[in-house]
Amino acid sequence: MGAGLLEVQHLALRFGGITALAGVDLSIAEGETLAVIGPNGSGKTSLMNCITGLYRPTAGSIRLRGESLLGLSPDAVTARGVARTFQNLRLFQHMTVLDNLLLGRHLHFRRRLVDAFVRRRGEEIRHRERCEEIIEFLDLEPWRDQRVVGCAYGVQKRVELGRALCTEPKLLLLDEPVSGLTAEEKEEVSYWIHEARGRFGVTVLLVEHDLRVAARLASRMVVMDRGEKLTEGPPAEVQKHPGVVRAYLGDQ
Amino acid sequence: MDLVETYREELRFVRKPIPRALLLLLLLALLLLPWWGPRAWLSRGSLVWLFAIGVIGQNLLIGYAGLVSFGQAGFLAVGAYTFGHLRIAGVPFPLALAAAGGAAGLVGWLVGFPSLRLKGPYLAIATLGFGTATYQIFANVEKLSGGRQGLGIPALEPLFGLSRDVYVYLVYYLIFLLFTGAAYNLVSSYVGRSLVAVRDSDIAAEAMGVNLTRTKLLAFGISSFYTGVHGALMAQYLGHLEPQSFNIAESLNFFVAVIVGGLASVEGSVMGAAFTVLVPALFGDFRWAVPVLFGAAILGVLIFEPLGLSGIWLKARLYFRMWPFR
Numbered sequence: 001m002g003a004g005l006l007e008v009q010h011l012a013l014r015f016g017g018i019t020a021l022a023g024v025d026l027s028i029a030e031g032e033t034l035a036v037i038g039p040n041g042s043g044k045t046s047l048m049n050c051i052t053g054l055y056r057p058t059a060g061s062i063r064l065r066g067e068s069l070l071g072l073s074p075d076a077v078t079a080r081g082v083a084r085t086f087q088n089l090r091l092f093q094h095m096t097v098l099d100n101l102l103l104g105r106h107l108h109f110r111r112r113l114v115d116a117f118v119r120r121r122g123e124e125i126r127h128r129e130r131c132e133e134i135i136e137f138l139d140l141e142p143w144r145d146q147r148v149v150g151c152a153y154g155v156q157k158r159v160e161l162g163r164a165l166c167t168e169p170k171l172l173l174l175d176e177p178v179s180g181l182t183a184e185e186k187e188e189v190s191y192w193i194h195e196a197r198g199r200f201g202v203t204v205l206l207v208e209h210d211l212r213v214a215a216r217l218a219s220r221m222v223v224m225d226r227g228e229k230l231t232e233g234p235p236a237e238v239q240k241h242p243g244v245v246r247a248y249l250g251d252q
Numbered sequence: 253m254d255l256v257e258t259y260r261e262e263l264r265f266v267r268k269p270i271p272r273a274l275l276l277l278l279l280l281a282l283l284l285l286p287w288w289g290p291r292a293w294l295s296r297g298s299l300v301w302l303f304a305i306g307v308i309g310q311n312l313l314i315g316y317a318g319l320v321s322f323g324q325a326g327f328l329a330v331g332a333y334t335f336g337h338l339r340i341a342g343v344p345f346p347l348a349l350a351a352a353g354g355a356a357g358l359v360g361w362l363v364g365f366p367s368l369r370l371k372g373p374y375l376a377i378a379t380l381g382f383g384t385a386t387y388q389i390f391a392n393v394e395k396l397s398g399g400r401q402g403l404g405i406p407a408l409e410p411l412f413g414l415s416r417d418v419y420v421y422l423v424y425y426l427i428f429l430l431f432t433g434a435a436y437n438l439v440s441s442y443v444g445r446s447l448v449a450v451r452d453s454d455i456a457a458e459a460m461g462v463n464l465t466r467t468k469l470l471a472f473g474i475s476s477f478y479t480g481v482h483g484a485l486m487a488q489y490l491g492h493l494e495p496q497s498f499n500i501a502e503s504l505n506f507f508v509a510v511i512v513g514g515l516a517s518v519e520g521s522v523m524g525a526a527f528t529v530l531v532p533a534l535f536g537d538f539r540w541a542v543p544v545l546f547g548a549a550i551l552g553v554l555i556f557e558p559l560g561l562s563g564i565w566l567k568a569r570l571y572f573r574m575w576p577f578r
C-alpha cells in the first residue's frame with residue numbers, strides 16, 4: 001500500500017480494564033472518503049479522539065503525511081490540517097453562528113496582541129470573507145447573527161460542519177454527522193459532505209451509524225467491533241460480511 | 253434605515269450616529285464634572301473610575317474566560333505595594349503605574365498555572381489560597397508593608413494650575429477611559445473570542461486550534477494587570493497602605509460588582525463598580541446594612557436578571573430601538 005494521507009498502525013487504547021481499541025490499522029489515501037462503521041461502543045469515537053490528540057493511545061502510531069501526531073495537543077493537531085466534528089455537538093453556545101465560524105479561522109489569524117488592544121481589524125475582515133464563503137456554501141445566511149443556543153438541532157449540526165471546514169483541513173473527521181436529523185436533512189448533509197470534497201479538496205473520515213448514508217458517501221468502509229477492525233473493503237462487499245450482518249441485524 | 257455596507261462598518265465601536273453622539277456627550281459631561289458637579293462627587297468619581305478598572309479585570313477572567321478567582325485582593329496588593337515602593341523611591345507616577353500593572357500581571361500569569369489543571373470550585377479554592385497567602389506575607393513582612401505605621405505614599409502634584417482633587421479626578425478618568433477602551437477592543441477581537449470559546453467548551457476550542465495553556469495564562473495575566481493598576485490607583489488615592497485593605501472581603505467586593513453589573517460585559521463592569529462604590533455612600537449611619545444589601549442584590553440578580561445591570565441596560569436599549577412599537 002502506498003503512503004496515504006493518514007496512516008494508523010496497531011493503535012491500542014485502554015481505560016483501566018476496558019479495551020477501547022485493540023490494535024487498529026487504518027490508512028486513508030488523499031482525496032478518498034473512508035467510512036468507519038460498527039455497533040455502539042466499538043471504539044469509533046475513541047479512534048477519532050486518538051487521532052485528534054484528545055486521548056493518548058496506549059500503543060501504536062498515527063502519522064499524517066509521514067509525520068507522527070502522537071503526543072501533540074489537540075490544537076497542534078488541528079494546526080497540521082486535521083479538523084473534526086463531535087458526536088454530541090460541541091459548539092460555542094453563547095456565540096453567534098458567525099463567531100463560531102470565525103473561531104474556525106483562529107489558527108489562520110496572525111495573532112498579535114497589540115492589534116487586539118488597538119482595534120486593528122484587518123485580519124478580522126480578511127477571515128470574515130472566508131467565513132461568508134462557508135455560510136453561503138451551507139445556506140446559513142438566515143442564522144448568521146443568531147446565537148447558537150437558539151438554533152434548531154439541524155442548524156447546529158451544520159454550523160459544526162462549517163466551523164470544521166473554516167479551519168481549511170486536509171483531513172476532515174466527521175463523527176456521525178447525520179445522526180438525529182430528519183430524512184430531508186440527511187439528504188442535504190450528505191450532499192454537502194460530497195460537495196466539500198470537490199470544492200475544498202478535503203479527505204474525509206466518516207463515522208456513521210446510518211449504513212445507507214455511509215455506503216453512498218464512502219468509497220471504502222472499515223468495520224469495527226469491540227475495538228478491533230472486523231473487515232474493510234468497498235461498501236457493497238462489506239455489507240455482505242457475516243459479522244456486519246450479525247452486528248446490524250442480530251443473530252438469525 | 254439601518255444598512256451595513258461593509259464588514260468593517262460592522263466592526264465599529266458604536267455604529268449608529270445618534271448613540272455615538274449620546275455617548276460622546278456623556279463622556280464629555282463626565283470629563284467636565286469638576287466644573288458642574290458638587291465637590292464631593294469628585295472623590296467618589298475617582299473611586300468609581302479606579303474600581304471599574306479592577307472589576308473589568310475580574311470580569312475578563314470570570315465573565316469571559318469562565319475562570320473563577322477569589323484571589324483578586326492578592327493581585328491588588330501586589331500592584332499597590334509595587335507602586336507604593338516605587339513612588340517612595342522617587343519613580344514618576346506613570347512609570348510606577350505601569351510597573352504595578354506589570355508586576356501584578358506577572359504574578360497573575362504564574363497563579364494561572366493551576367488553572368490548567370483545576371476547574372470550577374477547585375480553582376476558586378486555589379486562588380483563595382493565593383489571596384490569603386499574599387495577605388499574610390504583606391501583614392508579616394515589615395520590609396514590604398512598612399511596619400506598624402504602614403506605607404505613606406507621596407501625593408500626586410497637580411499640573412496646569414488645577415486643584416489637587418480636580419487633577420486627580422481628571423487623571424483617573426482618563427486612565428479609566430484608556431483601560432475601558434482597551435477592554436472593549438480586546439473582547440471584540442480574536443482574543444475575546446478565544447476566551448469565550450474556552451469558557452463555552454474547552455474541548456471544542458482546542459479542536460479549533462486554540463491553545464488552552466496560552467489562552468488561560470493570558471486571561472490571568474491581562475486580568476491581573478488590570479487589577480494591579482487598580483491597586484496602584486487605590487494606593488495613590490488613599491496615600492497610605494496597610495495590609496488590612498487587602499483581605500478576603502476586598503476580593504468579595506469584586507464579585508459583587510461583577511455579578512450585579514453583569515457577567516461578560518464591559519459596561520456591566522463599570523455599572524457594577526459604580527453600584528458597589530456609590531450605593532454604600534447613601535447609607536451614612538447605616539453602614540452595617542451594606543453587606544446585607546450586597547447579598548440581597550446578588551440574590552436579586554441571580555433570580556430576576558442573570559445578566560445584571562447590563563441586562564437591564566440591554567433591554568432598555570432594545571425598547572427604544574423598537575419604539576413606538578413593542
Ligand SMILES: Nc1ncnc2c1ncn2[C@@H]1O[C@H](COP(=O)(O)OP(=O)(O)OP(=O)(O)O)[C@@H](O)[C@H]1O
Nearest residue numbers: 015018019020039040041042043044045046047087
Ligand atoms: N473517556 C473514557 N473513559 C472510559 N471509557 C471510555 C472513554 N471513552 C470511551 N470509553 C469506552 O471505550 C469504548 C469505546 O467507546 P467509543 O465511544 O469509542 O465507541 P463508539 O464506537 O464511538 O460508540 P457509539 O456508536 O455509541 O458512539 C466503550 O466501551 C466506552 O465505554
Ligand SMILES: [Mg+2]
Nearest residue numbers: 044045046087
Ligand atoms: Mg461514538
